Amino acid sequence: MVVAHGPKGEIGLGNKLLWHIPEDLKNFKKLTVGKMIVMGRKTYESIGRPLPDRANVVITRDTTFKPDGVIVIHDPMMAFDLALEAESDLEVDDFEMVVIGGGEIFNFFLPYTQKIYLSEVPYEGPADAFFPPVDYKEWEVLKKEEFKDFTFKILDRI
Template sequence: MSTTITMIAAAAENDALGKENDLVWHLPDDFKRFKQITSGHFIIMGRKTFESFPKPLPNRTHIVITRQKDYQPEGCIVVHHLEDAFKLAEDESEVFVIGGGEIYDQAMPYADKIELTRVHGTFEADTFFPKIDDKNWEVIREQHHHKDDRHDYAFTYLTYRKK
């Protein structure tokens, strides 16, 4: 069985992901979708992304990548290289890379699928999602979500598959 490696992110039209280790928007429906898609799976992230959560996310196996040799948060598997994270999840049908920017950059060549929430706006940020090259990726699903009383920005769910 081969594992599908899926990168999942919410990024603005300028590929902004966040600023100062926090998201620059609040989209409750996107959080719900993230929870639905990733529940029951391994999630791979960098240390700063993990530390941006108030606590580990329920019903998911957390693999945290860090250069810190003595880092061991409770309830997480710690590795020092992306390839080690993939090895740990090789028996899974699908594994999710959830950030941050540096981890997305490293994971892009390995990814089979991208679940991207494209937030319609341009934001000041210090972390960005890598460019998605149309030569290598195709959109296989697209669903638009309008701005409303719970969402300050319109956004589109895009599912990409590697060509």
């Protein structure tokens, strides 16, 4: 997972991000380019287009949703099949399927997640989308880096 959230797990409001932090967006790109990214329909619509140099997978219940340049699935478990297929096609051992949101998608995939790339933002304000609660006793911090507007951590499930 790649996520930026506030102190209470805030990730969005009105289908938009709560902040614009160029350094965090640069980090997001670095973490996701060349990988399969998985997102919900609302997250895709907030981005407005497929992200370049990534396999964009969108999960939706809407069977009429068929934008160009993305793989649409209706069952989140299908993402695992796509990831296994991509990993074997690429013949790599370190393939990552990266979940990028939103709240419902994070909540579904959290029990299956091995690694979280987390940007913690000192946000104070309204939100209507949240990252699910995480029991941090189940996670080891592999890296922690302080930036002007956020703290970046890499968490690995113990």
